[in-house]
Amino acid sequence: MDRGLCYGDGLFETIKVFQNKPLLLDAHFSRLALGCERLGIASDGLKDRFKADISDLLAVNPHSLAVLKLTVTRGAGPRGYFAANNLRPTTISSLSIAPDFTHKAMEGVVLRWCHTPLSINPLLAGIKHLNRLEQVLARKEWDTADISEGLMKDADGFLIEGTMSNIFWVEQGRLYTPELDRSGVAGVLRQTVIDIAARQNNPVLTGRFTETVLKKAEEVFICNSLIDIWPVRKLEVMEWQIGPHTRRIQALLKEEYSV
Amino acid sequence: MDRGLCYGDGLFETIKVFQNKPLLLDAHFSRLALGCERLGIASDGLKDRFKADISDLLAVNPHSLAVLKLTVTRGAGPRGYFAANNLRPTTISSLSIAPDFTHKAMEGVVLRWCHTPLSINPLLAGIKHLNRLEQVLARKEWDTADISEGLMKDADGFLIEGTMSNIFWVEQGRLYTPELDRSGVAGVLRQTVIDIAARQNNPVLTGRFTETVLKKAEEVFICNSLIDIWPVRKLEVMEWQIGPHTRRIQALLKEEYSV
Structure with missing residues (x-):
């Protein structure tokens, strides 16, 4: 009951x-x-x-x-x-x-796109409630170990997050992440990254973005409380180097943890 | 686990x-x-x-x-x-x-609108899965016994269903109910009503409708497996008589049960 x-x-x-x-x-x-x-x-x-x-x-x-x-x-x-x-x-x-994810944090990971859309509902967006069928269905779209995470878009086609992680990217030295006021889970690590970046005088820019923004990205990473920060090396046909912004945020997160 | x-x-x-x-x-x-x-x-x-x-x-x-x-x-x-x-x-x-709901089936019920929207996700529409926070939040919008059910719209403003029931209405003698391919639960009673109406050579028309359709409705009823069919007498400023189509479907459902 x-x-x-x-x-x-x-x-x-x-x-x-x-x-x-x-x-x-x-x-x-x-x-x-x-x-x-x-x-x-x-x-x-x-x-x-x-x-x-x-x-x-x-x-x-x-x-x-x-x-x-x-x-x-x-x-x-x-x-x-x-x-x-x-x-x-x-x-x-x-x-x-x-599991110890240090190697993925060091060497980076490969992502894919998920077809399962995230529904739009401002009342449920941001919080980590127990209605997670969309993530379950998205995570069922692949079962090969070479893919570490799948990215999800909302019903309107805007990039939101991974099935279990939030996403950030760097364009011309600025950090970006999707606004999560209509869909998605606002991760504690996401907020920590936002806070760290703000303290570095490089505030994260949030907004609604389509997947094309990633084509212009210089660096991409995903994060959650358990995996910390994983640099993204590859998303289907797109590839990135692991860059200095990602490494700096990783280092600053480590300092945060030791406080 | x-x-x-x-x-x-x-x-x-x-x-x-x-x-x-x-x-x-x-x-x-x-x-x-x-x-x-x-x-x-x-x-x-x-x-x-x-x-x-x-x-x-x-x-x-x-x-x-x-x-x-x-x-x-x-x-x-x-x-x-x-x-x-x-x-x-x-x-x-x-x-x-x-509970015995016979009096509500006989005398009809009063409904209200809910503000909580139903999200749109064709993968989850129609089935009765365990992700029911939207219904829980909608049902929290009122706690007075005079309101028997709240009606919900999807994120695009289309009429979908009640928090626990499906809705039908009659216009110029024809039965209508919302299409549930993007949101909502396709109730077993809803399908039973559709089947009964088809056998009466009065097939139910489905589609996407906004709330204004109810202004032209001659009769309105809601249904689910537990309540059977409740005629709707009032929805905020709109009022209806309990009409012959509703009574006929109720009688035919009773026959269906006794088979």
Whole structure:
């Protein structure tokens, strides 16, 4: 009867654990709070519940590299879409082994385009809710290990993101990323990159872009909380070198983590 | 780890049980099979698993009026959107008490418009998947008992359906309902009404319509598997009488059930 299962009525966060410490935890909690507000899920006490779970999980089983997944649903309730205000949210915390992606961060990756479109809905854009069928269908479009990620466009054909990552590119020294006010997930790493770039006096430019912008890009990279930053070497017929902006952002992210 | 909870990666059916018999069961299984095909969920053996569940549930606890809910997910799998082909789908069958809606079917109901838009995605349109946040948000727009249902438009402003029902209307004696190839859930009752009307030599006309069509409507009704057919008396400033077409379809549906 949990509405998370019944309707995808909830949110989640995927957090990298490095040397037994969850990275960018406050930023993940902020995005979760934004999601709760958007969906009208009661978020009071939520952070404390998760923090207690996290210290238990990390104490029992220390990890040098792991993934922490936090899920919150609106809770269990009677059948039907109507959500009473008095439901107690369900929280689920899990810790699992994370693959080491250092080689991809160093050597770069190959992408493809996905045909599955991302729908446009400003109410659901940006937050990391549990309605992820579009990503599932997009990720089903390939199953070869040489492709590390697929890029998705919205229903109007604008470039949005990867199935599990956000995208940035460099043109004439300026960083760009798609606006995510109508579709997509505004990743915690995406915001971290935006913040890092702003502090370097090179603010990221956001907007609606079609795929043709990538033809003029000097550098391209994708990011998420788990993979950090992967330079993109190839997207179907387009190819790029791994450039200085990407390497600088990678280095600055590493500094951010060690704070 | 079930992908139903993680990503809404699954489907469900809500079936009315009358005098301990599930109504329109074959039609529900057909829609479920279509959904499995669309999402690439293995459906072999699924019907038999559910049929065994159903006879167990109905044998243990006979009901004159109940709701049978069947849920299938892609199954439990490792973290991440990628869905391996060898997952065993999870099935969940439950039987619960159904409210008696006879008075609403007799006397009609009052509707309102919802502001929450339905996104457009032909890959997900029509099937009854577990990504239902749009319906949840739309249903949160009101909590007064005098409103029985809210109508939703797609992102382009076309009339699609109610949060939990499909809509039909009569204009100059002809039945109409929105095309659901880009948004919405193609209800089993909707298809049943379409089939009944076709057998009466009054085929339902489908298409893309804006809300203005309702101004010219002589009769309006909504339907789903659980509520059957509710005549609509009022939608904000518009009002209708309960007319002969609605009453005829209600009577023919009753015959359909008794077969």
